[in-house]
Amino acid sequence: MLAAVGQGPVSPATARAFLRARLLDVWLGDWSRRPDQWRWATEPSAGAPEFRPIPRDRDQAFFQMDDGLYPWLIGQFRTRYQSFGPRLSAANVAALAVTARPLDTLLLRGLPATAYQQEAAILRQRLTDAAIAVALQAGPPETRATVAAELGPALRARRAQLPAVAGWFYEAVNKRR
Template sequence: MIIKILRTSLLILVVTLAAAFLLPNLFNDREKKAFSDEYRLYSAKQLYNVRHLGDSATVLLSDFYNRGAIATRILGDHYRTQWATPVNLPVFEMDTIMGGLTFEEVGGGQQTFSVKLKNESERTYTLRSVNKDQSRALPVFLQYSFLRPLFRDQASALNPFGALVTERFEKALDILHTSPTMYFIPYDSTMTEVIQAQLSGRVMILEEEPDKSWTDSYNFNHPDDIISTKEVLTGAMNKSLVIDSLEYLKARLLDFTISDWDRHGGQYEWAVYHSETLPIARPIVMDRDMAFFKFDDGLLNQVALAINNKFQSFNAQYDDISGLIRNSKDIDRYILRNVSLDQFISQAEHVQNVLSDSVIDNAFRVYPESVYRQLGEKHVRILKERRAKLDSASVIFHTLINH
């Protein structure tokens, strides 16, 4: 009897392992195509040679996220339709954009591919891929399991055009920020083979890389220096500079309005300005990948939210303020420790007043026309409802970081 039980258990284990690790790597042609550098390069050569394109190209960001009704019910609807909607984008022409750009180095985070560039004035820019490979967040051995396609699928919760809209709000609020522009990268035979293989056929966002090359630049209001979050916190602790806490609070309240839950020290650089007393540091906001995040519309996602509440969605209601500060609580507590509740409310009211109906209406018009028809009016309505509740959310925010 014991031997029979052991045999049965072993069989179950073998079948489970086969299902978890073997099947996802045998029946994955669609996934391979979507994330294959070779296929992307081949398609770009055949369809998108820069010599045969004009100033723009009609492309879709990814059809990998298309799912049937059952899968969508389990995994969430997210922004699947928008990822697979053809959009017209400007073609990236390195020799003319920003006065001409040259490649410096390839980089990127765990899930995002990026390239650093410089213009003739030695200002630094970054090209970041719009599509993400969420599976890279997994331990290496799990990247060969069923979790790989599952994690990759959840990039559909990202609004690929969110950063373009958010920049309009940052500008209205006078928040220092990078200025993203979305481009399609064609196949260009004048690029090196390495760069061709890495870039051709991608949709990417170009924006400033706010480092010391941008010192005294108009883009960031002529700072005397630009430093990292680690440097700014060290300087504040050493009392060699002061952080503009109200400016940081204003930026954080905008984060709440657009449901950008992924804010931490790496999402900011800091512009430093000399004054009669100590230098003053103001945040430069970057990396709006999670703006207008939509995650809570699948059965599996509800389970994930019960485990980790940080994946907050862009809904008319603020579902869980504690989730919106989960990644940033330590830095929030330090920078905002001396800001009163009245100041929290006052800054929230300021954001509410600046983000007028016309500012909101116009901001969402930066969506490609085909996407605006699908999402524009809905997102305008949601953001106005979140705006109306921002003062109440600021009170909860103050309470959470002071207890």
């Protein structure tokens, strides 16, 4: 996919699908999204080929950097390591985007701010309370209640912040370095 992108502009459908996946990454708190952590499905189209992102390796979702002295200290100096919690800020979103910056820049920089808001609205609509509850019940029976109590409120709070997150993410992707 990256070779095809180097030969011309990315299709709007490809860019928007990747944007939606990246907003989901931020919602999950998954800060480790290097280019090798994506696979791409090719979809035929009349114009330029379209690709759909398939994320892999979600080992940093719901990451906790404030669980003990050493992780807390590392989190103070390495801002890309963000603890998952109910509140996000512009600084959190920018830090969550650090490892994915090359791919974000390549695929997302041409999208207008309105696209970010539209994709956030779509994601927010799909992440219903029922969908979150079903996902939280997918783990082992022994941990379901604890996981639901810890993650459920944070996921709902982060969902409510998606419009602001989309704006902050747009700024993080489009700031000049």
